[in-house]
Amino acid sequence: MAVTGYAQKSFGWAATDTSGVLSPLHFSRRENGSDDVTIKILYCGVCHSDLHSVKNDWGFTKYPIVPGHEIVGLVTKTGCDVQKFKVGDRVGVGVIVGSCKTCDICQQDLENYCPKVIFTYNSRDQDGTRTYGGYSDIVVVDQHFVLHIPDNLSSDACAPLLCAGITVYSPMKYYGMAEPGKHLGVAGLGGLGHVAVKFGKAFGLKVTVISTSQKKESEAINKLGADSFLVSTDPAQLKAAMGTMDFIIDTIAAVHSLAPLLDLLKMNGKLVTVGLPDKPLELPIFPLVLGRKLVGGSDIGGMKETQEMLDFCGKHNINADIELIHIDYINTAFERLAKSEVRYRFVIDVANSLARN
Amino acid sequence: MAKSPEAEHPLKAIGWATKDTSGVFSPFKFSRRATGEHDVQFKVLYCGVCHSDLHMAKNEWGLTQYPLVPGHEIVGEVTEVGSKVEKFKVGDKVGVGCMVGSCRQCDQCTNDLENYCSKMILTYSAVYIDGTITYGGYSNLMVADEHFVVLWPKNFPLDIGAPLLCAGITTYSPLRYFGLDKPGMSIGVVGLGGLGHVAVKFAKAFGTKVTVISTSINKKKEATEKLGADSFLVSRDPEEMKAATGTLDGIIDTVSAHHPILPLISLLKPHGKMVLVGAPEKPLELPAFPLLSGRKLVAGSGIGGMKETQEMIDFAAKHNILPDVEIIPIDYINTAMDRLGKSDVKYRFVIDIAKSLKLE
Numbered sequence: 001m002a003v004t005g006y007a008q009k010s011f012g013w014a015a016t017d018t019s020g021v022l023s024p025l026h027f028s029r030r031e032n033g034s035d036d037v038t039i040k041i042l043y044c045g046v047c048h049s050d051l052h053s054v055k056n057d058w059g060f061t062k063y064p065i066v067p068g069h070e071i072v073g074l075v076t077k078t079g080c081d082v083q084k085f086k087v088g089d090r091v092g093v094g095v096i097v098g099s100c101k102t103c104d105i106c107q108q109d110l111e112n113y114c115p116k117v118i119f120t121y122n123s124r125d126q127d128g129t130r131t132y133g134g135y136s137d138i139v140v141v142d143q144h145f146v147l148h149i150p151d152n153l154s155s156d157a158c159a160p161l162l163c164a165g166i167t168v169y170s171p172m173k174y175y176g177m178a179e180p181g182k183h184l185g186v187a188g189l190g191g192l193g194h195v196a197v198k199f200g201k202a203f204g205l206k207v208t209v210i211s212t213s214q215k216k217e218s219e220a221i222n223k224l225g226a227d228s229f230l231v232s233t234d235p236a237q238l239k240a241a242m243g244t245m246d247f248i249i250d251t252i253a254a255v256h257s258l259a260p261l262l263d264l265l266k267m268n269g270k271l272v273t274v275g276l277p278d279k280p281l282e283l284p285i286f287p288l289v290l291g292r293k294l295v296g297g298s299d300i301g302g303m304k305e306t307q308e309m310l311d312f313c314g315k316h317n318i319n320a321d322i323e324l325i326h327i328d329y330i331n332t333a334f335e336r337l338a339k340s341e342v343r344y345r346f347v348i349d350v351a352n353s354l355a356r357n
Numbered sequence: 358m359a360k361s362p363e364a365e366h367p368l369k370a371i372g373w374a375t376k377d378t379s380g381v382f383s384p385f386k387f388s389r390r391a392t393g394e395h396d397v398q399f400k401v402l403y404c405g406v407c408h409s410d411l412h413m414a415k416n417e418w419g420l421t422q423y424p425l426v427p428g429h430e431i432v433g434e435v436t437e438v439g440s441k442v443e444k445f446k447v448g449d450k451v452g453v454g455c456m457v458g459s460c461r462q463c464d465q466c467t468n469d470l471e472n473y474c475s476k477m478i479l480t481y482s483a484v485y486i487d488g489t490i491t492y493g494g495y496s497n498l499m500v501a502d503e504h505f506v507v508l509w510p511k512n513f514p515l516d517i518g519a520p521l522l523c524a525g526i527t528t529y530s531p532l533r534y535f536g537l538d539k540p541g542m543s544i545g546v547v548g549l550g551g552l553g554h555v556a557v558k559f560a561k562a563f564g565t566k567v568t569v570i571s572t573s574i575n576k577k578k579e580a581t582e583k584l585g586a587d588s589f590l591v592s593r594d595p596e597e598m599k600a601a602t603g604t605l606d607g608i609i610d611t612v613s614a615h616h617p618i619l620p621l622i623s624l625l626k627p628h629g630k631m632v633l634v635g636a637p638e639k640p641l642e643l644p645a646f647p648l649l650s651g652r653k654l655v656a657g658s659g660i661g662g663m664k665e666t667q668e669m670i671d672f673a674a675k676h677n678i679l680p681d682v683e684i685i686p687i688d689y690i691n692t693a694m695d696r697l698g699k700s701d702v703k704y705r706f707v708i709d710i711a712k713s714l715k716l717e
Binding site: 058105171174258267275281282283286288289290292294297298 | 657
């Protein structure tokens with residue numbers, strides 16, 4: 001059941017069953033509390049997680065679900081204890097809107113790993129209700145989980161940074177990949193992958209895109225600035241590149257074998273997986289043991305690091321490559337996303353297309 | 358035409374070898390090279406029986422060159438040194454582990470990681486720089502480049518200590534490299550065999566709290582009372598495993614049989630690390646969610662470089678860390694291999710070469 005009894009009326013698009021088809025939904029959001037800001041949403045990125053969630057691919061969706069966790073908007077209200085923002089500020093909200101704030105993990109600015117983390121949508125909020133995401137007109141968020149957007153970034157094109165950006169930035173820092181001159185492989189060239197290429201180049205790395213699709217080569221090299229491109233279904237190309245990469249960011253959302261990717265790593269190489277296939281990956285052990293290689297996971301990032309990432313993008317003028325759509329295109333957009341037919345993120349022009357009935 | 362094993366080198370040697378995938382051992386005459394200017398020749402006193410020896414005897418990994426003389430936990434006494442050898446003299450007690458050569462020039466070698474050199478030469482069943490096949494420690498005599506020989510600490514038992522040359526370094530290296538050696542950390546050891554029991558001993562010596570994870574409740578008493586583990590988990594008991602969710606900083610997984618790793622990943626705290634040192638042949642299933650949602654990692658590790666191997670032996674001698682062994686004569690080896698195949702040993706066989714293998 002949609003939450004309707006709260007103080008602030010809200011309107012968005014929601015999925016109501018595993019078909020994943022979205023349609024308009026009226027609901028409500030809490031009154032703006034002392035630590036909260038209310039945000040009029042301008043744009044919201046369409047993340048592949050939104051698609052997994054509306055179809056309940058991961059098994060924990062509760063319907064109705066209003067997805068969207070790459071939100072850019074303008075502050076319309078601020079609570080009395082809010083210091084960091086004022087009305088009219090351009091802000092962002094990403095994947096999380098709450099955590100316990102007191103545990104060791106939160107104290108280390110790793111709210112995303114807090115056992116009590118609250119996600120922007122499809123999560124149990126502190127009052128027991130479900131959270132609703134950015135495919136809607138407004139959102140009310142604790143200031144701790146709201147981000148400043150650097151002035152030079154475009155409101156629409158920076159929205160995907162709030163999930164895709166931090167998802168690749170965090171492991172690139174944590175696993176020591178920001179070392180100029182080293183060689184990074186980016187597996188998968190979609191929403192996550194294309195941002196990883198941009199960050200890789202900004203870190204001074206040599207970047208090779210690894211993809212099943214030869215068609216993406218020209219864009220990868222000429223538009224995104226990758227140094228080389230490898231078709232992963234071509235055994236000869238894989239063989240020639242064996243043992244050449246220091247790191248790989250694996251953004252592939254489908255189930256796949258890690259064996260060919262592990263072979264591309266040098267000794268002591270690191271593969272970090274940030275895609276979330278719904279079934280386990282195949283992990284051969286011999287390459288790990290014989291080459292002391294590792295496979296690590298990473299999941300978005302904490303609030304401090306997300307702001308650091310946005311500031312880094314401001315400094316290096318990094319926006320995502322997007323296709324702007326109206327909200328009523330969303331079902332078609334999901335179909336195209338499932339076939340990877342987007343360069344490289346859809347962004348919903350919420351302010352101009354989401355009209356209350 | 359290639360020379361026969363007996364004729365290819367000037368020094369007569371005897372060992373026990375397998376000739377085919379049956380893996381059955383019998384006496385074998387062969388020869389060793391003359392002591393080169395950088396070589397150390399030593400009389401083998403003891404040799405540990407590693408599970409890898411069994412895998413190789415039966416050619417389970419497809420790498421075996423028959424006739425195979427395995428053995429890479431070799432200790433002995435120096436009988437001759439080459440003219441340019443500086444680290445060793447006749448009479449020294451020494452050891453040789455899993456490798457006897459590497460390129461010595463690549464990034465890995467210059468960082469004391471010879472074990473990760475792409476041209477690393479294994480102690481047995483590998484092609485040496487002179488083109489001949491290497492033979493291991495189930496034999497009376499070894500000749501090895503001094504770089505790949507470790508000096509055995511004084512007063513440190515050779516017979517019991519031999520398995521450290523593979524089992525020891527294999528577990529010591531990842532505990533150090535992955536930072537799982539800090540006092541107070543909680544470390545899990547999966548599997549209680551040759552590798553596992555040594556991992557427990559090293560982890561305790563580092564001041565960590567150790568949990569042994571095993572499929573068999575039978576091993577609990579030994580683990581906690583004899584080896585000093587702080588706790589024991591039966592991996593097939595869902596309740597026990599659930600209660601231990603998110604409690605371990607690291608896990609050393611020594612199991613070489615195919616097994617599910619999801620339950621083990623769940624035992625890790627966020628940012629926890631699981632290191633596999635057993636090598637299951639077939640790929641394992643890696644669920645992405647648990648890895649991502651806790652920023653955990655799964656890694657592998659294989660033995661260690663020579664510098665670290667010497668460091669490990671010296672550490673073991675200083676802290677009196679010794680494997681638990683069953684000493685056997687060479688002619689027991691076939692029975693020992695059968696028992697090893699059923700994990701029927703506490704926890705390593707060691708062949709008393711000096712007493713049981715005679716050159717006729």
